[in-house]
Amino acid sequence: MKKMNKNNDLDSIINIIENNDRFLVTSHVNPDGDNIGSILALKIFLEQLGKKVEVVLDDEVPDCFSFLSYSQDIKEYNPELEIDFDVLFTLDSGDWERISDVADLVDKQVIVNIDHHADNTLYGDYNLVTDAAATAELIYQLIIELDKSKLNQDLATAIATALITDTGSFRYSNTRPETHQIMADLLDFDVDVNYITRQIFENNTYQSLMLKAKVLETLEVDETAKIAWVKIPEHFLEEVGATWEDAEGIVGYPRSLQGVEVAVLFKEYRPQEIKVSLRSNEYFAVDKVAHQFDGGGHAKAAGCLLECGLEEAEEKVIEAVKEEIRKY
Ligand SMILES: [Mn+2]
Known part of the structure; x- marks a missing residue:
């Protein structure tokens, strides 16, 4: 029987984080600043809560995002990978196929789908899907609800990179007042916006x-x-x-x-x-x-x-x- 999935399971997702210890975080192929920034922010946050976190993508991290702390911990999928986890987070991925071969790592684990694509198919056991400017806005919301004291410079820089990428430096029409409010909060953590924008937009080979x-x-x-x-x-x-x-x-x-x-x-x-x-x-x-x-x-x-x-x-x-x- 097909479940009727909801698109805002924030409270349940908070429960899942509190009651599990091993997480796998992934996102879509052809990684961009929102997916790399979102997965790193979630990884940094969960580890600060004492959780065990693995990050796997079915792709390499583009060079322009290698300045982000812990980006070297993102593993590229290969069939030999063995990862023990209880909960899978899929970020910024409108449908299950977008995570590509990372799906092969999943057996009966709980799937949490966090995304901002309007056409998201709500494939998760739990879903947090709204039309935010970037998936990282939803990660930020989750962090604020759970434990705001865990925000730090690395985490703030990861979220800021995601926001800057998906809004084209706050120029695209997806930019909302909330996007600017979140960015203003992040600036309290010494985020170097000029450095980030040069890495993303002025980094031509x-x-x-x-x-x-x-x-x-x-x-x-x-x-x-x-x-x-x-x-x-x-x-x-x-x-x-x-x-x-x-x-x-x-x-x-x-x-x-x-x-x-x-x-x-x-x-x-x-x-x-x-x-x-x-x-x-x-x-x-x-x-x-x-x-x-x-x-x-x-x-x-x-x-x-x-x-x-x-x-x-x-x-x-x-x-x-x-x-x-x-x-x-
Ligand atoms: Mn995105």
């Missing part, structure tokens, strides 16, 4: 700048000038010696074009495997388009994966965006 130069040459705009897109064929990476990590943030360029409402980035991850990132500026809900291709996300930032060639993916997604934008 030579290869990543060269990659951006090539990608910008692929810029296309539709006849209404409301939709702009760029693409990264796999061979671009080889030509400049870049990695997919160097492609981070590129979708911001087509979105920054004057008058554009929807921006799309097509990445040829492998032949016949195209990752699509969708962004919007004001009114267009890009998650609607992502859902058409079994993807997900937020109204202003979403993504999907198409199993076809680059050109075909481009044609299908841009057509779907055009179809959808006519309704506005």
Whole structure:
């Protein structure tokens, strides 16, 4: 029988933390600042409560987040890993598949799902899912409810990094008064905002700048000038010696074009495997388009994966965006 899962089990989650000792914390593949910041904040907090905590991701930690304390304790999944735990925390992951192979470590443990994606499927035994700017806001809320005295500089820096990443330094419309209030509280712990923002946003490698130069040459705009897109064929990476990590943030360029409402980035991850990132500026809900291709996300930032060639993916997604934008 299917359970009717709720989206706010904060009190139950507090009970679970108080009554268990061994935790595994994970998050989605292609880690970003919100998921790395959130898992480190939760790890630091739980360890201060005397709990045993392991952190496993089915991916490497991107270099730009290696400045965060304890980031070197994040293990990359491999089939030989053996971890004893009673409770699994999945952070910032809209559905169970987002944690990828880390799911193989799970048997009958309690699953706690903490996330801010509106399309979260509430797959946890317990869920804390609201439309906060970042998952780290919910981690902060949990910490405040449980034991505020455990906040320290490392913990505050992890949460601040998550907030800064997911709000684009408090510029995106997901930024709420609460987001600024939390940030103000964190600043009491000597968080170095300038240092964090440089690590995240001004940390280009030579290869990543060269990659951006090539990608910008692929810029296309539709006849209404409301939709702009760029693409990264796999061979671009080889030509400049870049990695997919160097492609981070590129979708911001087509979105920054004057008058554009929807921006799309097509990445040829492998032949016949195209990752699509969708962004919007004001009114267009890009998650609607992502859902058409079994993807997900937020109204202003979403993504999907198409199993076809680059050109075909481009044609299908841009057509779907055009179809959808006519309704506005
Ligand atoms: Mn997030």
